[in-house]
Amino acid sequence: MSDALLAWYDVHARDMPWRVSPADRAAGICPDPYRIWMSEVMLQQTTVAAVRDYFHRFTARWPTVRDLADAPDEQVMGEWAGLGYYARARNLLKCARVVANDYDGQFPDTYDALLTLPGVGPYTAAAIASIAFDRPETVLDGNVERVMARLFDIHDPLPASKAQLKARAAELTPQLRPGDYAQAVMDLGATICTPKSPACGICPLRDPCVARQAGTAPELPKKTPKKPKPTRYGHVYLAQRADGAWLLERRPDKGLLGGMLGWPGSDWNDAPQPSPPFMAEWQALSSEVRHTFTHFHLILTVHSAELPDHMTPNALQILDKHDFRPSDLPTVMRKAYDLWRGQ
């Protein structure tokens, strides 16, 4: 079965900036573990389309793991802004420094060693080991879970069925070309064996696929139902000085938007207490920011005022007009800025 998939991949492999094509790989070209690691971390719960530009900017700015390890935290967090799941960026930097300092700048080449690195879990360790180092490790991501559930018509819901799906995936992992095979399954899941209306008619695995025969492919994999998202509220405060400087805060590393730049503001809950960073005649903007996170909706009231000269409220920072880049902000904070700019 893996042979049919590899044959399909040889023809249909998608072009990605971090990928070595099957033809190039056959010619002896090896992937750069740094670029494989970078792409796999960026691709966690994130689409290829969203990752492309970020990958280009990161690798252009920091071509090697040592360059990244030497980068200041705020530059890396700013470059990651907008991509989401910011713990990935903090762990990316931690991991780069571990590789630079403890591994002489060379990524470890086994699953077990990779698994110890910050931000590298079971999926990413297997992906790097197989793609960058040709080790027959089994990757299990959302794509592989879906392909296996359909191929073997497994109706037990995720995440409980994960071990079962992993066992099936392991049986199919070949000793030869394990990296191409891993990418082939994921490409198949992304382009043919899609969550909705899978293209079974042109699938290289259509013959052995049990769910296709049973007609159950589109409804697999089953998943346990999710909890509804509550709505929370909050206030943010945009203060600009006459010379154009802005008042911002660096959020603590733990928790939501950890380590990112943001506007000072209230807690986010059912009925937040307004908490302006200094006394002034704050003006509430006429419309609000609406944003949805993984597990709640947020409605932000945006306030603005002029920042007096020579004032730096405790634990906050002033960014000069030319040092403030809206692109350094996480999206919810950039939405507040966009709203202010448009009023």
Added chain:
DNA sequence: CACTCGTGGCC
């Protein structure tokens, strides 16, 4: 195991 943790595209 269950929960936290972003964002944009899709229908």
Added chain:
DNA sequence: TGGCCAAGAGT
């Protein structure tokens, strides 16, 4: 338009 979904990890 609101829920679903995406190459998951950490706690």
